[in-house]
Amino acid sequence: MTQPSSAPDLSGIGLEEWEKARRRLEVLKPLAETERRSRGMAQAAADELGISLTLVYRLLARYEADPRLTSLLPERRGRREGQLVLSAEVEEIVAAVIDQLFLTRQKQRISDVVLEVRKRCRMLGFTPPSRKAIDLRLRMRPAADVHRKRHGRKAARDRYAPAVGSLEAPWPLSLVQIDHTLVDVIVVDSRTREPIQRPWLTLAIDVHSRCVAGFHLSLDPPSAVSVALCITHAALPKDAWMRVRDVEGDWPVSGIPERLHLDNAKEFRSIALKQGCHEHGIDIDYRPVRTPHYGGHIERLIGTMMGKVHLLPGTTFSDVRVKGDLDPSKSAAMTLDEVERWLAHAITGVYHCDLHRGIGATPLVAWQRGLEGNEERPGRGNTRQVFDARKFLIDFLPMERRLIRRQGVFLHSIAYWSDVLRTLIGEREKMVVRYDPRDLSRIYLWAPDGRYYDLNYADLRRPPVSLWEHRLALKRLREDGRAQVDEDAIFAAIDRMRSIAERAVIETKTIRRQRERRLQAAKANAVKPAVAKPDRPDPRAFEPLPENERLFTNVEEWL
Numbered sequence: 001m002t003q004p005s006s007a008p009d010l011s012g013i014g015l016e017e018w019e020k021a022r023r024r025l026e027v028l029k030p031l032a033e034t035e036r037r038s039r040g041m042a043q044a045a046a047d048e049l050g051i052s053l054t055l056v057y058r059l060l061a062r063y064e065a066d067p068r069l070t071s072l073l074p075e076r077r078g079r080r081e082g083q084l085v086l087s088a089e090v091e092e093i094v095a096a097v098i099d100q101l102f103l104t105r106q107k108q109r110i111s112d113v114v115l116e117v118r119k120r121c122r123m124l125g126f127t128p129p130s131r132k133a134i135d136l137r138l139r140m141r142p143a144a145d146v147h148r149k150r151h152g153r154k155a156a157r158d159r160y161a162p163a164v165g166s167l168e169a170p171w172p173l174s175l176v177q178i179d180h181t182l183v184d185v186i187v188v189d190s191r192t193r194e195p196i197q198r199p200w201l202t203l204a205i206d207v208h209s210r211c212v213a214g215f216h217l218s219l220d221p222p223s224a225v226s227v228a229l230c231i232t233h234a235a236l237p238k239d240a241w242m243r244v245r246d247v248e249g250d251w252p253v254s255g256i257p258e259r260l261h262l263d264n265a266k267e268f269r270s271i272a273l274k275q276g277c278h279e280h281g282i283d284i285d286y287r288p289v290r291t292p293h294y295g296g297h298i299e300r301l302i303g304t305m306m307g308k309v310h311l312l313p314g315t316t317f318s319d320v321r322v323k324g325d326l327d328p329s330k331s332a333a334m335t336l337d338e339v340e341r342w343l344a345h346a347i348t349g350v351y352h353c354d355l356h357r358g359i360g361a362t363p364l365v366a367w368q369r370g371l372e373g374n375e376e377r378p379g380r381g382n383t384r385q386v387f388d389a390r391k392f393l394i395d396f397l398p399m400e401r402r403l404i405r406r407q408g409v410f411l412h413s414i415a416y417w418s419d420v421l422r423t424l425i426g427e428r429e430k431m432v433v434r435y436d437p438r439d440l441s442r443i444y445l446w447a448p449d450g451r452y453y454d455l456n457y458a459d460l461r462r463p464p465v466s467l468w469e470h471r472l473a474l475k476r477l478r479e480d481g482r483a484q485v486d487e488d489a490i491f492a493a494i495d496r497m498r499s500i501a502e503r504a505v506i507e508t509k510t511i512r513r514q515r516e517r518r519l520q521a522a523k524a525n526a527v528k529p530a531v532a533k534p535d536r537p538d539p540r541a542f543e544p545l546p547e548n549e550r551l552f553t554n555v556e557e558w559l
Contacts, residue, residue, distance in 0.1 A: 015140070017073055018278065024049060024059060024072040025281075032063050069281055085428060086129055088403075093120050094129060094137055102138070103149040110138065169207035171380035172370040176213050176257040177298035178204045178230060178268075180222040184306050186314040186332040187219075187339055189516055195332040196516055198316065199339065202230040205301045207261070209366035210356050211253045212301065212347045214238075217340045219516060220468070224270040225437050228396030231257075231276075235386050242348070245341045249348030252367060255383025259283040272434070276396035281384075308346050312339070336516065394434050394444050394452050401430035408458045409433060409445065412470055414487050415458035416443055424448075437467035462491055469494050 027045050031037055039053075046056045062071045086094070097116045101108050110131075118128040138146075148156035169175040182198045189196055200222055204213040214234030216226050233241070237254045260277065262268040264286055277284050309315060314332030334342065352364045359366050373379030386392045402409050404424045408417035411433060424431070424447070432446040433455070441464035444452040473493035477485050 020074055021069050021072045025063075025069050028056070028059055028063060028072065032060055032067070067281075069278055086133060087126065089124070090121060090126050090129055093117055093124075093126070094134055098134075098138060098141070103141075103146060105150065105152070107150050110135065113138075170377075172206055172208050172211075172253075172367055173213070173255050173257045173383050174380075175207040175259050175261055176204050176234065177207060177261045178202065178227065179263060179298045179302065180226070180265075181302045181306065183217070183339065184309050184316045185312045185334070185339060186316065186329055187334060187336045188314070188332050190335040190337065193333070193335075195314070195329040199336055200226065201302075201305070201343075202226045203298065203302060203305070204230050204234045205298050206253060206257075206367070207297050208370050209253075209363050210297070210301070210359055211352060211363040211367050213253050213257070215343065215347075217336060217343065219336060222265065222267050223437070224267050224272050224396075224398050227267050227270075227273055228276070228393065231260075231396060232389075232393045235392065236389055237385075242344060245344060247341060247344040247348060249345070249352075250364065251344075251348045251352070252364070255385055256280055257282055259285060261285045261287070263287045270398070272396055272398050275399075279395050280392065304351065305343070305346070308350070312342065391452060397434040397436055397444070399432055399434045402433050403427070403430050409443070409455055411435060411443055412440060412467070413485060413490060414440065414462075416455035417458040418445070418453055418455045420445070420447065420453045421455070435467075439464050440467060440470060441465070459487075463494075465491070465494055469497070473497065 027048055031041060031045055034041070042056050042060075043053055046053045049056070059072055065071070094117055097113055097120065101116055102110070102113045114131050114134055117134060121128040144156050180200055180202050183201050184198070186195050186197065187199055188194060197219065200218050200220065202216040202218075202222060204215065205211070206213045214230055214232075216229040216233060218226055220226070235254060235256050238251045242249070242251060258281075260282055262284060267273075268286070274284065276282075312334060314329075314334060353362055355362055356366070361369070369379070371379045371381065371383070400411060402411060404421055404427050406425055408415045408421060410416070412435075416433075433443050434446070434452070435443040441457055441462070443455050445455050447453055470490060473490050474485060476497070477489055477493050
């Protein structure tokens, strides 16, 4: 299969177009999977969709070449119908008035919004937008969110909440549950071996086989990035990942899930997650509020893994009565990387090989049986694999929209540049950029040719920094009375903060935590820089960065 030469700007696609593409997918996917399809079958699909037979064949060809939802989006020429380009200032005014006036329990009318927008625009010397432009931006707001803010949570839940049925998972990766937990062990600084904190674990389980689909361990609280990294770990083959960490065993779980089952935490409702799932054909189901029993499989897995963790030095236990007068900080001995490696051994060497009472088999046997089938039920066959690992990860990273300027692209008050931008200067519309909060030295531009391009710091002398360092520097600068903050001030503040931490004779837990996060951020660059060629980019340039080859020794394994 060849990679498509172009793809749409995901954030610029309207709800109508998404719904049309999803409807086409429902009708045409079974037809595409039929080995011997007749003209009559194609005509029936055309009648059901209300399109011509010729268009059905054209859509089938596009979908078979690239089996994703975006392949079935309506074709557009020029600017999308209904798209109105406003200046950034006017966009901010419209968004503010919608939030402050329309999305409130006072239920003011759209005409009131239009009048207020025009009033503010005239006061500031901007040309007021038309009512059509304001209507368009109102329609782009999620209907459930609008209803919740105008009528209350219960009314929105009664009207828009999905009717939740049983958690059916007839084959591997038909349903994957994801959740987070604080690990019941304190990790230590990788250099001084002094205690830092309890890490966060994001864990994914394949409900059919009960196999651990993937996980992500971090010092940072749950976020859209930890979810993205967990999904990516679950979807990609794990042989290379295990080899780098010197983990022996079999972990065959890989492939794109069909459906995710998530709770209602903020990180699970990010735009990046939703659009990444739409792009790769993953459905999302959210648990009903205040119904924790719907997440029983992942909750039991977390309990099982935490029970194993209690064997480690530095464990905090789950029950204060079990902990007694033990001080976990004094017994803490394992770094974050060592705990990650230990978890991989515990999953592949113990959990996957233990009999699971709920399914009457070990998770590994259940996984293989679900693929190959048995006398009672046919298997699903091979799972749907990730075509481009680099793009898959970036599709789930946080996103912003930025204009291409002569000086480059500005994100978080930092300038970025690449030669590919030379051909894009002057574009009137903002373009999508995605970033990894662990390392802001590189961001990723979604170009009109359907590829991600790496943009590096415009000033290559700048050191890699994480988003938490950036925010801390901004906080310090504003505390010092700096109203205007520029790039030079931010990096100068970060440099001063790092110098103070390095010179500290007696290090506090906070300083050790900050230094360890910097070390983790240095290893966080999960994609290799691509050499941007504006005219004909080389697809071989976009390869995953080899994992950190440092192996960890003297790690206690749970046996």
